[in-house]
Amino acid sequence: MAMTIQLNGDPFGIAGPLTVSALLALLEIDERRVAVEHNLAVVKRPLFQSTIVYEGDAIEIVNFVGGG
């Protein structure tokens, strides 16, 4: 089923519901290098497989960049 989520602040169309792991795989993101927030709560890495993303959910995917 087509659904729209808020991904890093922007609307993003995707087939779902799906797990955080499936979303990262779809986006070709190495899940060991990122942290994920689901509706303002951090998702612990072991829970990527069991956390389901639904229509309208807000997802933030972050990684480390250069900084001081």
Next chain:
Amino acid sequence: MDLLQIAERSFSSRLFVGTGKYPSPSVMVQAHAASGAEVVTVAVRRVNISDRSKESLLDYIDTSKYMLLPNTAGCYTADEAVRTARLGREAGLSNWVKLEVIGDEKTLLPDNVALLEATRTLAREGFVVLPYTSDDPVICRKLEEAGAAAVMPLGAPIGSGLGIQNANNIRIIKDSARVPVIVDAGVGTASDAALAMELGADGVLMNTAIAGAQHPVAMAEAMKLAVQAGRLAFQSGRIPRRMYATASSPVEGMVGR
């Protein structure tokens, strides 16, 4: 061995360096090696969803050699900083955070009221909180009371290269703190880092002074030596300042007198 102890970890290098603004990743790798640092700061930012081609910073940092210290740079509220710290912990799998809550865009000076609140929240959640703060002994004491594992007063505004603006405050902060004092921000050149250490600081954190130098790798080595020299000088006990000269050579036995 003169180790720096923060929370449960000890470090032989007292220089912490950043990962931003280097001319290239390979220069950063060489500069990190030349600095002798064991801790490198990193920022937490959204992954670029539309362009996944960019290399990851972590391709260039050997995490078996360097401890990653995520920062909350760019956060303007306590909530934002706490949220960023939690994400940084998850991305890096360490509970350490360089906590920044910025209060002003032009000076990037800290919002110490929000910083204190965020320090309290994160310390309660088990974070090892290293707050970047003003060179103010009173706020440093309050941060310590709020659970900070170290305090990180600025020498001068971030990236300004102005050096230690209020040396006496750094001394007072060090004199009253029971946690390590890391001078963070404002270093321009090696003598600034040496001065921070001579004042008694336990360490120095810098990014732009190395990354923005014409020769970052050489500057990284200069900073390593400066921090070591400043530390040694501090431990050696400097002579008092005097208004007039005191001769180094004997005043007796002068020829023809």
